[in-house]
Amino acid sequence: MTPxxxxxxxxxxxxxxxxxxxxxxxxxxRNMLRDLVGRRVLLAETGHGRPVIRCSAKITxxxxxLLPEVWDRFRSATRxxxxxxxxxxxxxxxxxLYELDNVRPVPAFTPPEGPRHGRVWMEYTEEA
Numbered sequence: 001m002t003p004x005x006x007x008x009x010x011x012x013x014x015x016x017x018x019x020x021x022x023x024x025x026x027x028x029x030r031n032m033l034r035d036l037v038g039r040r041v042l043l044a045e046t047g048h049g050r051p052v053i054r055c056s057a058k059i060t061x062x063x064x065x066l067l068p069e070v071w072d073r074f075r076s077a078t079r080x081x082x083x084x085x086x087x088x089x090x091x092x093x094x095x096x097l098y099e100l101d102n103v104r105p106v107p108a109f110t111p112p113e114g115p116r117h118g119r120v121w122m123e124y125t126e127e128a
Contacts, residue, residue: 003041004111004124005033010047011084015054018043019105023079025097026059027086032120033098037062042106042124050110053124057100065095 007014007026017023026033040058044051065071068088074097080086088095116122 001123001125003036003039003121004044004051004053004114005036005041005121006044006046006051006119008047009045011086012079012081014079015043015045017079018057018100018103019055021103023100024077025074025099027078027080028096028098028120029092029094031062031064031096032118033059033096034062036121037098040102041121042111043100044111052108052110053106054108055103055105057103060099060101062096062098065097066093068092071095 005026007018009015014023018026036059038059040056042053043055043057044053065074071088075082078097111122111124114123114125
């Protein structure tokens with residue numbers, strides 16, 4: 001079983017930025033990916049129809065950000081556009097950053113449905 005992490009690219013080309021090495025941290029508003037730290041995951045681009053897996057990466061570690069000033073220091077490494085739905089807002093209390101390392105492009109494919117963990121990730125089992 002390989003985890004597939006869904007990354008919504010409707011607001012910005014996040015997967016392209018990950019493959020190019022410009023986006024080093026994936027972000028979430030809660031610690032939703034804690035079970036994936038230390039594991040290699042497939043990254044699926046969403047927001048344009050069916051999910052398409054485009055690369056894999058290892059999530060090496062995570063950390064919590066509690067202040068907007070700290071969030072701003074990591075903005076370029078997250079590639080989150082200012083003012084977007086993923087940016088810090090007045091109601092934000094924390095952000096979680098997950099470091100993506102050893103990114104490897106893969107031939108793009110749409111995975112079959114597998115057991116889902118909300119809208120965040122699913123389990124993919126490659127058939128022999």
